Amino acid sequence: MVIKNERRNGGKMDKVAVLGGGSLGLLLGGKLRASGCDCAIWTRTRGQADLLNAKGLTLEDQTGAIVSRIAIRASAFEKARLSETGVVFLAVKQTALTAEMLRKLSGVIPVGGAVVLFQNGIGHRELLKEALPDRQLVTAITTEGALRVDETTVRHTGSGEIRIGEEEQVDKRLLTFIERMLKQAGFSVFLSKQLEDAILRKLLVNAVINPLTAILRIRNGELIETTFRMNVMKSLFRETFDILSAYGLKDEPASWDAVVRVCSATRLNESSMLQDVIARKPTEVDFINGAICRMAAEQGKEAPWNTAVTALVKAIH
Numbered sequence: 001m002v003i004k005n006e007r008r009n010g011g012k013m014d015k016v017a018v019l020g021g022g023s024l025g026l027l028l029g030g031k032l033r034a035s036g037c038d039c040a041i042w043t044r045t046r047g048q049a050d051l052l053n054a055k056g057l058t059l060e061d062q063t064g065a066i067v068s069r070i071a072i073r074a075s076a077f078e079k080a081r082l083s084e085t086g087v088v089f090l091a092v093k094q095t096a097l098t099a100e101m102l103r104k105l106s107g108v109i110p111v112g113g114a115v116v117l118f119q120n121g122i123g124h125r126e127l128l129k130e131a132l133p134d135r136q137l138v139t140a141i142t143t144e145g146a147l148r149v150d151e152t153t154v155r156h157t158g159s160g161e162i163r164i165g166e167e168e169q170v171d172k173r174l175l176t177f178i179e180r181m182l183k184q185a186g187f188s189v190f191l192s193k194q195l196e197d198a199i200l201r202k203l204l205v206n207a208v209i210n211p212l213t214a215i216l217r218i219r220n221g222e223l224i225e226t227t228f229r230m231n232v233m234k235s236l237f238r239e240t241f242d243i244l245s246a247y248g249l250k251d252e253p254a255s256w257d258a259v260v261r262v263c264s265a266t267r268l269n270e271s272s273m274l275q276d277v278i279a280r281k282p283t284e285v286d287f288i289n290g291a292i293c294r295m296a297a298e299q300g301k302e303a304p305w306n307t308a309v310t311a312l313v314k315a316i317h
């Protein structure tokens, strides 16, 4: 199917955009656009934007079967412009949030604009708050699974949910707008006043599953297949839970069950850290296990397991 190549947004300001043409960005952008939202995808390279404009985006289900082909409006981030009250869904890795990137973001997102943060791990909210004063920052935690197959194809590897923080400093109408937009695109969305708990729980899951699958080069489900792997998982889990419990994480047995459940529910997934290791890209380990080590240090505790997995993941390449 040939899709009309839309005018690049030279001079045109976007009202809604997804920054990042990777796994999550293509899933968000594709589904938003398919639901009728006039959302643009901002990519790192001009080449990917050209391909998306020319070919559209192919959305696959978890078996790899094509679900839909969607006409897309894409532009390279260097050419991007956001309207005064625009919303950007930030779908880049934490490793991309360099000083240069933060400077660019502050040039593209006008005062009053909004950014929805989807990153795993912690630390990015504080970084962006400092770099983007007077913009509305919305934190999202998602258990959706996405995998970029190629520059114009994304596989929806697992349906989950999107929790959006209902923080006091964020305009309620903006939150409702974002919630409605994502729901219309087919996502399960919840506004939550207790997002901190969801952030800690996701951090725990990522801190256990991601480094071990990356080091052992196995899929999520293979982690719970042998007693040896379960023992290693349990040790990393116990240490991480103990450190996070000082920040309010509760119920160790239920938390362990949740980690095992995620392994089983996403058993065929390669974790995002394993995908990065295979693609020889920098991983988010510093913002997951590295962050746990820093939290331990603040409490005057040792974190030998988190220290070791951080070092091992970094040592792979």
Ligand SMILES: NC(=O)C1=CN([C@@H]2O[C@H](COP(=O)(O)OP(=O)(O)OC[C@H]3O[C@@H](n4cnc5c(N)ncnc54)[C@H](OP(=O)(O)O)[C@@H]3O)[C@@H](O)[C@H]2O)C=CC1
Residues within 6 Å of the ligand: 019, 020, 021, 022, 023, 024, 025, 042, 043, 044, 045, 077, 091, 092, 093, 094, 096, 101, 118, 119, 120, 121, 142, 143, 144, 145, 146, 147, 148, 272, 284
């Ligand atoms: N994938 C998933 O299922 C989930 C991901 N997340 C989180 O979402 C975030 C994104 O993850 P994911 O989509 O998997 O990551 P990917 O690596 O697949 O995608 C990141 C995208 O960001 C782009 N990018 C990097 N630097 C820039 C830049 N300077 N300007 C514009 N684009 C840039 C990359 O471009 P290029 O490819 O050209 O380098 C890439 O397309 C991560 O923090 C992850 O932890 C959370 C839950 C689920």
Ligand SMILES: CC(C)(CO)C(=O)C(=O)O
Residues within 6 Å of the ligand: 120, 145, 205, 206, 209, 210, 220, 262, 266, 269, 270, 271, 272, 273
């Ligand atoms: C939940 C999990 C582990 C699913 O793969 C994930 O979030 C990731 O890979 O980063």
